[in-house]
Amino acid sequence: MPDEPALSIPHALTQLARLLLEQDDTQAHTLVCAQGCFYRATVSLESVPPEEVANAIQDYL
Numbered sequence: 001m002p003d004e005p006a007l008s009i010p011h012a013l014t015q016l017a018r019l020l021l022e023q024d025d026t027q028a029h030t031l032v033c034a035q036g037c038f039y040r041a042t043v044s045l046e047s048v049p050p051e052e053v054a055n056a057i058q059d060y061l
Contacts, residue, residue, distance in 0.1 A: 013043070016028065016043060017043075017045055020043070020045060021045070026044060026045040026046075027042065027043065027044045027045070028041075028042070028043045029041070029042050
């Protein structure tokens with residue numbers, strides 16, 4: 001079984017979201033190299049109204 005990454009994906013995305021919002025931005029675009037291949041990567045933040053949070057959480061379970 002492969003080793004666990006030092007930083008979990010949800011934690012890394014939370015940190016990225018925090019950094020984006022601190023810069024008054026909601027999107028990040030970059031080129032990444034993983035397993036010898038290059039990929040375009042995009043992260044886009046979309047606000048969730050408080051009354052929809054419970055449903056949004058269910059979408060990711």
